[in-house]
Amino acid sequence: MKHTNKLFAILLAVVMTIVLALPVSFAADEPSTSRENDLRVMVMSDMHTLPESMIKGTADYQHAIDLDQKVFNESEAILDTQLQQVRASKPDVLLLNGDITKDGEYAAHKALAAKLKQLKKDLPDLKVYVTNGNHDINNPAAKDFNTADGKAVKAKRTTQKDFRNLYKDVTWNDSSVKATYTPPEGAQAGALSYVARPKKGFTVIVIDSNCYTSDNTSDGEQLCEVRGNIPADLLKWAQRQARAARKRGDTVIGMMHHGVVSHFTQEATILGHFLVDDFRNVSTKLADAGMHYVFTGHQHSQDVAVMRTEKGNTLYDIETGSSITYPCPMRAVWFLREGSAKTDNGWKETVKGSSIKNLSIAHTDPQTGQYVSIGDMTAYAKDRGLSPAVISAVLKDKLYWSLPNYPAELDTVIDKLIPDLCNIPVTEDGKHSLMDIVNYANQSHQGGTDNGQDPAWVKEAKKNVAENKFVAALTDTLCKDLAVLTGQGVNKLTKTELVKGPAIDLLYHSLFGAAHVSYYTVPQIAKDLDEFLVKTLNSMTNDKNYPNDNAFSITGANSVQEGQANWSSLDHGISDSNLVQKLIFALLGNG
Template identity: 30%
Template sequence: MKRVAYFLFLASSLFLSSLNFMTAQTIKTKIGVISDLHYTHPSLIVEKGAALENYLSNDRKLLVESEAILKETVANLLEENVNIVLIPGDLTKDGEKVSHRGVAHLLKPLREKGIKILVIPGNHDINNPEAVRFHGDSTQQVETISDEEFGEIYTDYGYGNTISRDKHSLSYVSEPVDGLRILCLDACKYDQNTFVSLGDSHDECITGGALKPETVEWLRTEMQVARILGKQVLGMIHHNVIEHFAYQSVFATPYLVDDFTKVQQYFMEYGLNIIFTGHFHSSDIARVSNPYGQSLHEIETGSIVTYPCPYRIIDINGENMAIETKYIEHIDYPLPEGMDFQTYAAQQIERGFNEMLRGFIHEYYPTFHAYVPRWARSFVTIPHAEELTDIVMSHLSPSALNMLLAHYRGNENLLDRTSINKQELLQNLDDLIDDLAEATTGKMSALTKSVVHKLPIIKKVKASAISIWENVATPESVAANEYTGGKSQEQLAINDLKLQLRFSVPSEYESHYTHIHIQSKRQEHYAPQLSENKKN
């Protein structure tokens, strides 16, 4: 009976769509995109002290300044006269209920001007055991929210006026202007978070994301309906669905949705060709395509609380889309005398990067010996943590920091010192390997150097660095590797900050997938085999 009803619905929709095509008007609208607000309500900082300082020293985000930044962002969007605002997740520092209510309040001036605001959750936003307040040298847990409460708090920000809601996640479809639908996808794993206070062995907030099979079926139906009704569709999801640099799925696995290559092909098959993301805090645009000319652009927008604090302005005129990137230049917050906001934000990255690197080495130092091959343990001596830290820091800072800042900005390949910076980092990696070999193996260092330089993981690290500086997901040196997904991954640099795209009513292609196990033990990848039957 349900199947019969569904086909009757499609038949009636097809008739209505014929009327829609006859009366449809060209879509003309302006969209603002802001991501990863990480808003921290002032009440969470009861008293500044060691607890807050330790947190900030190992973080890249401007949390204390987050309210001033969000207020300035809202003011900028009002000046831009946008019609729609998209926020692809991580609205709060760590899912505190008071912070969520604060976000809803601070966004209210946009809504009062008639601007349609659509939000989705990020990995920080729901059921988070790290929701705390800072009180001098200690922290105390505060109330977080459930997925149901998320929908209630943001009733006026997408969830109260939907075309369709997915029953298995916080995904929904909205039509903020006639003819344009936004597919808002929730891939977060908040149902897997754990709490010591609830009897779990440890507190954990899952960073990674996955689309549930039921959600994939739901989005396929919604894309079919949009196609029949002649609606143009844009997507929004928190996690990346395309690699933005080589081996991102190896070195930054939680930033990609699970089975990302399969998800890419689903999106292209269903006719979704533009999707907005956040999560990584960088401004980057990546593209994949299939043999039938279908493509998918992922427009990743950096965090407003992480240098360079960007936001996007999207102008849509019919099938033409113009993407422009702008930045927060001023905030109502006391900065050091003579320092502008952009410099201030960059310094937080520098401080956070160095401390994160030091903290990582000290935290995982006890486990390093386990990575030494058994045959080498008799003559390998790992330096003390401080000595090891000094060796790593002397080689990777500032060259790795320069790469990180460039990636956050976007268009790394267009910087004045791109080629020099790339070569410096590669040379520093070689020097680091040599110095570590001498520090750990002494007289055996010559043999050790030769072996380590040829390790596959070292080659992947270098390929990843090259791809970031060249602003391509698959540099030519690794393009032939099966890992990259073959010809579907673009090998040309894309302008990350200013781009013209075309998008239209979705068309659907039928495809079949063959499971292929790739080297990575941490996740499985899928390669598509597309059929030659085109669906109209």
């Protein structure tokens, strides 16, 4: 039996080697001759790599992964597999879109940099452009789980200076990097921004949108934050670089970690920290300066969103999902230019994109020590969606760190409340629950399948939500399960910083008022929740902005003259509110 298993493992490894050697097609109709006017780009985002050498099957590590949907055990194997895809495809440019390590562990960055250096040796003509994400620099959560006594210890953090030094031979020292951003005297924010020209006719502007220095964090601490911010001076610098590139006739491509266009209509409401501060103004200024494509990450979704300015310029925000959450994708994008920047008519741009998913991996699981093979990472990660256990663990953890004196009674309440809520039926036959519809909506958006083509049970669930057939049960469950809290427990919860914003704040306090005093306010709570859930479900499952998220084709006419750009396939319908709902943000994760 052991001999058979060994033979199977060898056979599997051979098959995988052959499969990974097959090149990825950038487009079915790409030219087979001259490539002077095109640029082939591959994108990897939010890899959250934790080297297997830092993982051990301990209680501390198990607790850490219980709080997350990310498949950290497989992160290094996925990274290696995706880099093999790059080797086979031989693109001109590889973009790494931030959150490239789990929590900014210096050892993780060092290991990744070594892999990227080897990649550049294997592909001497490849340009690798790296940017950091909110997890990568000055992160106090950096830990090493592989210790002798099984207790996780703090790992060395990566600083801004460390980051640039570690990746200097990968990115900053490359001859294609033409300029770097220098912050004003006394400031540090945005210093990892740079401009590259990988090929004649193409400029890449990389913007460090992260908050991790004292001059750009909310509390003035030298610690990372989830939110993104582009300081005024950095934005002006990016505009100047874009205008200069456009003036010389280049196609301008941006990259940053945070989004600049809302990817679903409720994003600013429930996941506002996944967009840069003042994102409408930022996107407008970049588009009007000549940047019409920007690669982003952070929100772990395979999604394309587009906006148009009053001057008629467009900006496509091409977000790439996380390598280690569903659907574990990467992108291949082909830029083609036709015409000349020297003529009054300018040039035509065609951008074709495809998603690379369903990859196979085989490795020794660092937590169990067992050899495992996973034939389809997309399917594997889909099975690891949100669950009552994950939500309960995250909620307890967030409340524990948010409350000065965490009431012990909350554990009991949460252990009953979350399963009760998640198991509320949303269809008449009772076969589908609130948890089912939440996972469907979340994974539809993550996977780029939010095209409104819902199965029958989802249509029924949406109808029931719209008709308030189950929201009353949801609010009743909230009130009854929270009614056991003592006055002290209620007071502590109503003071927590997890939830802010006028509408949600009113709903939140009404809920606890109802739980502690009476059920008098339940009808109004039900109405508020109903409207909120309907908007959220529809915005995450029916993308009316730009529905072609996995395979897309964009055609545009560009010119060196400002205000003379025009793009087709544009269906812009984004409309956001200004409310930030921190509780849902906490439950869905911090990118």
